[in-house]
Amino acid sequence: MMNKNNKKMIEIFDELISLSDYSFVNKLNGDPDAKQNGDNKSAREVFSGHYVEVEPTAIKEPIYISHSENFFKELGFSEQLLKSDDFIKLFSGDMSNISKPIQKIAWATGYALSIYGREYYAQCPFQTGNGYGDGRAISVLEAVINDKRWEFQLKGAGKTPYCRGADGRAVLRSSIREFLAQEHMNSLNIPTSRSLTLFTSKKEQVTRPWFRDNSYSMDPEVMIEEDVAITTRVASSFIRVGQLELFGRRARKNEYKNALKELEMIVLHLIDREYSEDISQDLRLEEKIISLANEFQSRLTSLVANWIRVGYCQGNFNSDNCAAGGFTLDYGPFGFIEMFDPKYQSWTGGGVHFSFFNQPIAALKNFKSFCNSLKPLLSSNKNALEEFEKIENNFSKVMQEKMQNMWAKKLGLDNFNVELFEDLINLMIDTKVDYTIFFRELSNIPNDMSSLEKSFYENLKDENIKLRWNSWLKIWRSLINIKDEESKQKLSIQMKLINPKYILREWHLVKAYQEAQNGNYTLVNELQEIMTKPYDEQTKEIEEKYYIKKPKDLFGIAGISHVSCSS
Ligand SMILES: Nc1ncnc2c1ncn2[C@@H]1O[C@H](COP(=O)(O)OP(=O)(O)OP(=O)(O)O)[C@@H](O)[C@H]1O
Numbered sequence: 001m002m003n004k005n006n007k008k009m010i011e012i013f014d015e016l017i018s019l020s021d022y023s024f025v026n027k028l029n030g031d032p033d034a035k036q037n038g039d040n041k042s043a044r045e046v047f048s049g050h051y052v053e054v055e056p057t058a059i060k061e062p063i064y065i066s067h068s069e070n071f072f073k074e075l076g077f078s079e080q081l082l083k084s085d086d087f088i089k090l091f092s093g094d095m096s097n098i099s100k101p102i103q104k105i106a107w108a109t110g111y112a113l114s115i116y117g118r119e120y121y122a123q124c125p126f127q128t129g130n131g132y133g134d135g136r137a138i139s140v141l142e143a144v145i146n147d148k149r150w151e152f153q154l155k156g157a158g159k160t161p162y163c164r165g166a167d168g169r170a171v172l173r174s175s176i177r178e179f180l181a182q183e184h185m186n187s188l189n190i191p192t193s194r195s196l197t198l199f200t201s202k203k204e205q206v207t208r209p210w211f212r213d214n215s216y217s218m219d220p221e222v223m224i225e226e227d228v229a230i231t232t233r234v235a236s237s238f239i240r241v242g243q244l245e246l247f248g249r250r251a252r253k254n255e256y257k258n259a260l261k262e263l264e265m266i267v268l269h270l271i272d273r274e275y276s277e278d279i280s281q282d283l284r285l286e287e288k289i290i291s292l293a294n295e296f297q298s299r300l301t302s303l304v305a306n307w308i309r310v311g312y313c314q315g316n317f318n319s320d321n322c323a324a325g326g327f328t329l330d331y332g333p334f335g336f337i338e339m340f341d342p343k344y345q346s347w348t349g350g351g352v353h354f355s356f357f358n359q360p361i362a363a364l365k366n367f368k369s370f371c372n373s374l375k376p377l378l379s380s381n382k383n384a385l386e387e388f389e390k391i392e393n394n395f396s397k398v399m400q401e402k403m404q405n406m407w408a409k410k411l412g413l414d415n416f417n418v419e420l421f422e423d424l425i426n427l428m429i430d431t432k433v434d435y436t437i438f439f440r441e442l443s444n445i446p447n448d449m450s451s452l453e454k455s456f457y458e459n460l461k462d463e464n465i466k467l468r469w470n471s472w473l474k475i476w477r478s479l480i481n482i483k484d485e486e487s488k489q490k491l492s493i494q495m496k497l498i499n500p501k502y503i504l505r506e507w508h509l510v511k512a513y514q515e516a517q518n519g520n521y522t523l524v525n526e527l528q529e530i531m532t533k534p535y536d537e538q539t540k541e542i543e544e545k546y547y548i549k550k551p552k553d554l555f556g557i558a559g560i561s562h563v564s565c566s567s
């Protein structure tokens, strides 16, 4: 029997879904071969169409770990939903009970892969690119909530035609990382996919390559069993640069009759989903494409400058991990920098090209892949193509402007000063500073070096470095705009909104997911609470626990200083 409370929950859920419709499956083409392929849960080639219908594979006896309170509020979702069986089932992958107005439709999409601007087919088991795409991400719902369309996607919800022989699952470890990082990024005021819920199960384990305890190995040494989990992430769309590329490549090669049409459809759909406020519907196709390139360039360059502002390294910034809406997507091989190093890269599979300070160039490469995908739609219009290429060639200039502007703000300056910046970077490298603590302490606008030393990983012994720091600080203080105590306070407040105090450090994450594996979610909740207020001072107790440098004995330790497996 349904009690009163329970009924109310179902009503709330009904209210939420009554607004849903299916933009993706109604407006785009499905895989024409889907019906002949049974449940679509094994690797196969998908030759055309924008999506494949595939039912999620539920995790058994789902255990609730967390949800994003902030995001629930933004969506107008009641916390009561978390007690609704329907809600829990849907977001742990069980669609068997879905009733109207929700449709029992779920889908995965194909995409292509370029690594650092180079087209790859080798990652596809068929070597054609037709078997690459969402291997474990399945969208289950689109809903218009407060006039904004959101797509709800389960990560780790089982195999799809793009699973490439893998299990289609995400483990608890990587799911906790993604769940927390997404909401952290949002609280850092950086565009991102969002976290809705996180469920795990003790009924299914999968194996992943990992390290022995306290190992220094760069390569995984053992296979470990980990509990599975499903995070639901939510975004305005999950269209990636790689997805445009898939259709761009097919159109370029004229692979089938509708190839160019399918490219045009996905591009117009992208504009509809991500750029409808910036690009007028009345424009001609080529005008829309030119505006799209401009807008995406603007968003992508801002995004990367922001990542560097807060010390975020994506780690695997391939075209398939680059959201065409210009926000952060795929928190697998990511890390927040601790000890400053321009070449910082925590993912062993990533390489220097995806390292911290190389992200603007990785973004440029993704932008080029994006442009190449759209070109088949402009090939008959020379003028439009020329204008388009001008935008393409302007990327580095725009990126540089955004970076300089970001550095100026990070340093509390009105204008970027090359010399001051370069001196600082060299000093930060020579001194080994904690990136977050250094800029936060600088935001207090200190008179001398003493408080900045809090961010140094080694005691300052070298007199020469001391002299360099003192002179740097003196020049910096002469360039910032402070006349009196009041203007100093004002600048300090301003700088603290640019330079976060709390950042999701990997060794905190490790403790949280290790405890969670034993059924204790206290640290997950604590991190969620603290990391969604990254610019706040917070309490003394929190400061002592989380505003601290990485402990010396954790340097070089596998699984903390570097990770091998992001899935
Ligand atoms: N366990 C798995 N089962 C099936 N496919 C997988 C699995 N792990 C990764 N993949 C697929 O391999 C490709 C590369 O993985 P990558 O780590 O970039 O993405 P991801 O973290 O799974 O997903 P996303 O980019 O959707 O956040 C993706 O297409 C992904 O779907």
Ligand SMILES: [Mg+2]
Pocket (backbone or CB within 6 Å): 320, 321, 330
């Ligand atoms: Mg990915």
